[in-house]
Amino acid sequence: MSKAKKVIFVIVEGPTDEDALSSVLKQIFSSAEVHFHVIHGDITTEDAITANNAKSYVAKRIAAEMKKYAYKESDILQIVHLIDTDGAFIPDNLVKTRTEKGIQYFEDxxxxxxxxxxxxxNQKKSSVVASLCSTGKMKSSIPYSIYYFSRNMEHVLHNVATELTDDQKVELADAFADRYEENPMDFVAFIESEEVAVPGGYxxxxxxxxxxxxxxxxxxxxRILFEQENLKSTD
Structure with a gap:
């Protein structure tokens, strides 16, 4: 059965992404059904994913979720894919050696x-993202677009650049949701501000x-998501 509302299908990496953004996006796009699909990982760096098969892999994940919730292709208004950049597009010579285990990110x-x-x-992620950016549609006709948080969601939303525990991420996500759930246009104003927004087209x-x-x-x-004409009125 066709859904009463068109569906905005949002792909995110982890549950804290959904926790932070679900309530505010549902307020902003209230005339649509906003459906989150949590990948529990980073598609762009998975071992089995390459630039050549990335689109088909994402399409299969979407198809499985659509089947689970009985969505038809005509039900889906837009597929929105949110990723972290993880500094992956920097030149190789800016990945430097440290004696301690793990990875540490700096501004340069x-x-x-x-x-x-x-x-x-980084090379793998860059090639996979380039492929997905040029995709445009999933299945035969569903608009697909991919957006980034750099270096990650916590960096953009909270200006926290240090590595965080899962518990810290949950606390920040909950605080963010509480702040913007009742004031969703304040979130739009923030994401369009010079503080974080990248100017220009997609x-x-x-x-x-x-x-x-x-x-x-x-x-x-x-910010480009909130400028799309097909999402401004979803009735």
């Missing part, structure tokens, strides 16, 4: 004990984030 470089691994991760914002060290700094192109 990354330090890690596994330089080659992170360089390869393609230009993706060109920008791939340049230099931009993918390590605090940027997002999510």
């Amino acid at each position: 470089h990354i330090e890690t004990g596994e330089v080659k691994y992170i360089q390869e991760r 393609t230009q914002t993706w060109t920008f984030i791939r340049e230099g060290t931009n993918s390590l700094n605090r940027h997002s192109n999510l």
